[in-house]
Amino acid sequence: MQFFYHPHLFSDNIVLSAEESNHCAKALRKKPGEYIFITDGKGNLAKGKLLNRDWNACVIHLVGLQENYGVRKMELHLAISPTKNPDRMEWLVEKSIEIGVEKLTFIICEHSERPRLDLERMKRVGISALKQSNTTWLPYMEILSYRDFMIQHGDVQVHKFIAWCDDSNEKQLTDQLITMNKVMLLIGPEGDFSEEEIQLAKHYHFTEVKLGNRRLRTETAGLYGCCVLAGKAEEK
Amino acid sequence: MQFFYHPHLFSDNIVLSAEESNHCAKALRKKPGEYIFITDGKGNLAKGKLLNRDWNACVIHLVGLQENYGVRKMELHLAISPTKNPDRMEWLVEKSIEIGVEKLTFIICEHSERPRLDLERMKRVGISALKQSNTTWLPYMEILSYRDFMIQHGDVQVHKFIAWCDDSNEKQLTDQLITMNKVMLLIGPEGDFSEEEIQLAKHYHFTEVKLGNRRLRTETAGLYGCCVLAGKAEEK
Numbered sequence: 114m115q116f117f118y119h120p121h122l123f124s125d126n127i128v129l130s131a132e133e134s135n136h137c138a139k140a141l142r143k144k145p146g147e148y149i150f151i152t153d154g155k156g157n158l159a160k161g162k163l164l165n166r167d168w169n170a171c172v173i174h175l176v177g178l179q180e181n182y183g184v185r186k187m188e189l190h191l192a193i194s195p196t197k198n199p200d201r202m203e204w205l206v207e208k209s210i211e212i213g214v215e216k217l218t219f220i221i222c223e224h225s226e227r228p229r230l231d232l233e234r235m236k237r238v239g240i241s242a243l244k245q246s247n248t249t250w251l252p253y254m255e256i257l258s259y260r261d262f263m264i265q266h267g268d269v270q271v272h273k274f275i276a277w278c279d280d281s282n283e284k285q286l287t288d289q290l291i292t293m294n295k296v297m298l299l300i301g302p303e304g305d306f307s308e309e310e311i312q313l314a315k316h317y318h319f320t321e322v323k324l325g326n327r328r329l330r331t332e333t334a335g336l337y338g339c340c341v342l343a344g345k346a347e348e349k
Numbered sequence: 350m351q352f353f354y355h356p357h358l359f360s361d362n363i364v365l366s367a368e369e370s371n372h373c374a375k376a377l378r379k380k381p382g383e384y385i386f387i388t389d390g391k392g393n394l395a396k397g398k399l400l401n402r403d404w405n406a407c408v409i410h411l412v413g414l415q416e417n418y419g420v421r422k423m424e425l426h427l428a429i430s431p432t433k434n435p436d437r438m439e440w441l442v443e444k445s446i447e448i449g450v451e452k453l454t455f456i457i458c459e460h461s462e463r464p465r466l467d468l469e470r471m472k473r474v475g476i477s478a479l480k481q482s483n484t485t486w487l488p489y490m491e492i493l494s495y496r497d498f499m500i501q502h503g504d505v506q507v508h509k510f511i512a513w514c515d516d517s518n519e520k521q522l523t524d525q526l527i528t529m530n531k532v533m534l535l536i537g538p539e540g541d542f543s544e545e546e547i548q549l550a551k552h553y554h555f556t557e558v559k560l561g562n563r564r565l566r567t568e569t570a571g572l573y574g575c576c577v578l579a580g581k582a583e584e585k
Contacts, residue, residue: 183563185562208569208572211563211565211566211569212561212563212565212569212573213561213563246563246566247564248563285580285581286580287523287577287580287581288580324579324580325448325449325576325579325580325582326421326579326582327419327447327448327449327482327484327579328483329447329448330447330482333444333447333448336444336572336576337448337576337579340561340572340573340576340577341523341576341577341580343560343561343562343563343573344521344522344523344524344560344561344577345521345523346561346562
C-alpha cells in the first residue's frame with residue numbers, strides 16, 4: 114500500500130499537487146478508476162478514486178475517510194539542536210517519523226554549530242518519509258531559540274526530560290516510568306547544553322536523563338529517544 | 350580526539366595501513382612527534398607517537414595501552430536479514446556501532462530479498478564508524494543461513510529474542526527484564542520470518558517481542574533494538 118499526501122481531505126474531490134500527481138500518474142502509472150490512499154499528515158487516511166490521468170493535476174474523488182489512523186496514544190515532542198551538516202537532520206526527520214514523533218522543535222542553543230535550518234526542506238523530507246513509512250502523522254515543525262522554547266513550552270504539564278552528558282547522573286531514559294501520555298525530550302548540540310541552559314531546564318522541572326552510556330551524536334541521540342519512548346507509547 | 354585503526358596493538362611499533370596513513374599524515378596533517386590514539390576494534394586503545402610522515406606508511410611507536418576501553422557490560426548479538434538495498438545495511442552497521450553492538454550476523458531467511466552481502470565492505474564501513482564514534486569495539490560480522498544460524502547459535506544460554514509482527518503478541522522488547530549480560534535479537538526481512546522459521550525459533554526458546562507498535566523497516570528495527578538494549582546495558 115502506497116500513501117499519497119494532500120493537506121486537506123474534508124471535501125468530495127481533491128487535486129493532488131504537481132509532485133504527487135507525477136508520482137501517482139507517471140511513476141506508479143495509476144489509471145483512471147483505480148483507488149489510492151491519501152493522508153493529510155494529521156492522522157486522517159482517505160480512500161479515493163483517480164478520475165483523470167494528468168501528470169500535473171490528478172483529480173481524486175474521495176469515497177471514505179478514517180480518522181486517527183495509526184495515531185499513537187503517546188505524544189512525543191522532540192526538541193533538538195540542528196547539526197552542522199543538515200543531511201543529518203534530514204535523516205533524523207525521516208527516521209523519527211517512521212518510529213514515531215508528534216512534534217519537532219529545532220532549538221538554537223548557545224553551542225549549536227548551525228543557528229538556522231531550512232524548515233521548508235525539512236517539511237518536504239517529512240512528507241516523503243510519511244508516504245514511505247505508511248504513517249499518517251506529520252509532526253508539527255518549528256525553529257526556536259532555546260530561551261523562546263522554554264518560555265513557550267517550559268511550563269506545560271507533561272513528562273519533561275533533558276538529555277545531557279553529566280557523568281554524575283545515572284538516570285537512564287529507558288528506566289523512566291511514563292505515566293502521562295505526553296512526553297518532551299530535549300537533545301543538545303555536539304558541544305552539549307551550556308550551564309545556563311541546564312539551569313533554565315531545572316527551573317522548569319525537566320528531569321535529567323542519560324541515553325545509554327555512550328556519547329552519541331546529536332541525531333543519533335534524537336533517534337535513540339524516539340526508539341526508547343516508542344516502546345513505552347502503549348503502556349498507559 | 351580522533352581514533353585510528355590497526356588490527357594488532359601488542360608490539361612496540363606499528364605501521365598504519367595506506368588508508369590510515371593517508372588519513373593521519375595527509376588529511377589530518379599529523380607531524381612526527383605528535384601523539385595519536387589507535388584502536389584494534391577489540392576493546393583496546395593505544396597511545397602512540399608518530400615517527401615519520403609517510404602518506405602511505407606511518408610508523409607509530411606505542412607508548413601506552415588501555416584494555417577494555419569503553420567496553421560494555423552487555424554483549425548484544427544482533428542477527429538481521431540483509432535488505433534489498435545494501436546502503437540500508439551500511440547505515441545500520443554505522444549507527445549500531447555508534448550505539449553499541451558486539452556481534453552482527455546477517456541471516457539469510459526464506460523471505461530475504463537479497464541472499465548475499467559484501468561482508469568485506471560492511472567491515473570497512475564498520476572500521477570507519479568505529480573511528481568516527483570513538484568506540485573501540487568492531488563487532489564480529491558473519492553471514493549465515495537462518496538454519497545454520499540456529500544450529501550454531503540457537504543453543505547458547507543468553508536472553509534470546511525474536512522480533513516479528515504478530516498482532517496477538519503484546520510483549521514489548523522495552524519491557525523485558527534483562528538479567529543476563531548477553532542478549533541475542535533476531536530481526537527478519539521486510540516480508541517477515543516464515544512460519545517454519547518462527548517455529549524453529551520457538552524450539553530454541555526464543556522470546557517473541559514487539560518493537561514498538563509500528564511496522565518498521567528492517568534496518569530501523571535493528572537500530573531500535575540496539576537503542577532499547579543500550580539503555581539496559583548497565584542495569585545489571
